[in-house]
Amino acid sequence: MTGAHSYGEYTTHLRELTADVTSGRPDLHHRLLASVDGEASEQLRRLVPLDYRRQVGAFFTPAPLKQRVSDLLKSRATSERYLDPTCGSGDLLLAASHALPIRESLKATLEEWTYRLHGWDINSEFVEAARHRLFIAALLRHGYQRLNKFPVADTSTYFTNVVVRDGLEALKEREAFTGHIVLNPPFNVVSSPLSRPWTARPTSAAALFTYQAANHLADGSYLTAILPDVLRSGSRYSSWRTQVDSILRRSSLDTYGQFDEHADVDVFLLDAKIARQKPLEISSEWWETTGHAEISSQSVNDFFSVRVGTVVDNRDPLDGPEYPFARARDLPASGEISTPARRRRFSRRVFEPPFVLVRRTSRPSTSQHQSRLSGVLVTGERAVAVDNHLIVASPRDGSLKSCQTLLEVLSSRSTSDWLDNRIRCRHLTVGAVREIPWLV
Ligand SMILES: C[S@@+](CC[C@H](N)C(=O)[O-])C[C@H]1O[C@@H](n2cnc3c(N)ncnc32)[C@H](O)[C@@H]1O
Structure with missing residues (x-):
């Protein structure tokens, strides 16, 4: 039975x-x-x-x-x-x-x-x-x-x-x-x-x-x-x-x-x-980038270093220096903050502002008027510990201007469309964020 x-x-x-x-x-x-x-x-x-x-x-x-x-x-x-x-x-x-x-x-x-x-x-x-x-x-x-x-x-x-x-x-x-x-x-x-x-x-x-x-x-x-x-x-x-x-x-x-x-x-x-015997060839991607690739040959990765936040809050010990601590649930939906109010001790990698935080959970868009992604710009003076439910995009030129442009790129309709095609599961990957076409 x-x-x-x-x-x-x-x-x-x-x-x-x-x-x-x-x-x-x-x-x-x-x-x-x-x-x-x-x-x-x-x-x-x-x-x-x-x-x-x-x-x-x-x-x-x-x-x-x-x-x-x-x-x-x-x-x-x-x-x-x-x-x-x-x-x-x-x-x-x-x-x-x-x-x-x-x-x-x-x-x-x-x-x-x-x-x-x-x-x-x-x-x-x-x-x-x-x-x-x-x-x-x-x-x-x-x-x-x-x-x-x-x-x-x-x-x-x-x-x-x-x-x-x-x-x-x-x-x-x-x-x-x-x-x-x-x-x-x-x-x-x-x-x-x-x-x-x-x-x-x-x-x-x-x-x-x-x-x-x-x-x-x-x-x-x-x-x-x-x-x-x-x-x-x-x-x-x-x-x-x-x-x-x-x-x-x-x-x-x-x-x-x-x-x-x-x-x-x-x-x-x-x-x-x-087709086991097919001639050696480079297989196409498992997602379509045609169209977008023609419009822009550059991607977020050309301008930003993109990583997952390093703090696993319930596992990492509370030791090391005390830092402002960014967690997904404390952040506004979009926009800009100076320094996160929450504090935490942490002994591994932290991030120097300015940078943009992106939530890792993101549902495919359900309407043409809603963008799938939004970022939060962190501008303060102090290094920040970041929770691993967030993706951190640090500008390669260290400028606030690049971060502001990234916010626009992330919330644009074309990025939502591109992303819905590239990745439909709820957890965004760092790879997908790096590949977002840089359309400004
Ligand atoms: C997602 S359902 C799909 C059923 C059907 N193919 C359909 O499309 O409606 C997966 C089915 O796999 C069966 N299953 C799970 N493990 C299996 C296994 N090792 N060998 C054969 N069937 C298995 C389950 O009993 C279930 O009926």
């Missing part, structure tokens, strides 16, 4: 629904439609405790994202086979089924889809739900009301490649699958020897699954993945990006935004073709 055993209630509902429809019960259309749409996620939230959902990263793909994946798959030649290594209750396999044809009879379609759709998940309740939902999707595609003969509604006969299996284990086999992997993996942080190529530290399960999925695919196959934005934009995943780029050729990166109203994490869509 797994932590998802209570999802069995919904699986039973799906089983009864397929049995009802194949026995000819009328008026089931809206219930069938709901079952291949958002209902599986609603029931997941209702039946499975949040702790367990977090533990295994069970957040099923919402309808708009599913549509994006489905459009992507339909825009190119259909693959012989599709695999979702963490299939949950089958939303991405349903998206893949939209790209598949139907045959002259429901039975023939079910047989073909059974051969072409593959899915794994560690939770048997999700796997069973996925099989029922694929069966229902085939019924709906055939206009089941017009059918007078149904195949047996026993999902043990169909979708036999959608099975309970540990995806990470199964993906270990190299270049074993020819076709198209669709992936919306767990996003939690895990420790695994499989992450060695880019880190020995705990890492995102999404990074692991993507790397393993790319390795599992034969050359010429495709990978489409829904991934947390930190993999695209975070400096700690730059080595992961290099590893992944050595296996595949990216065709598009779609910065989608927040996963859904229940999961406040920004995601992007990676779409790529496996």
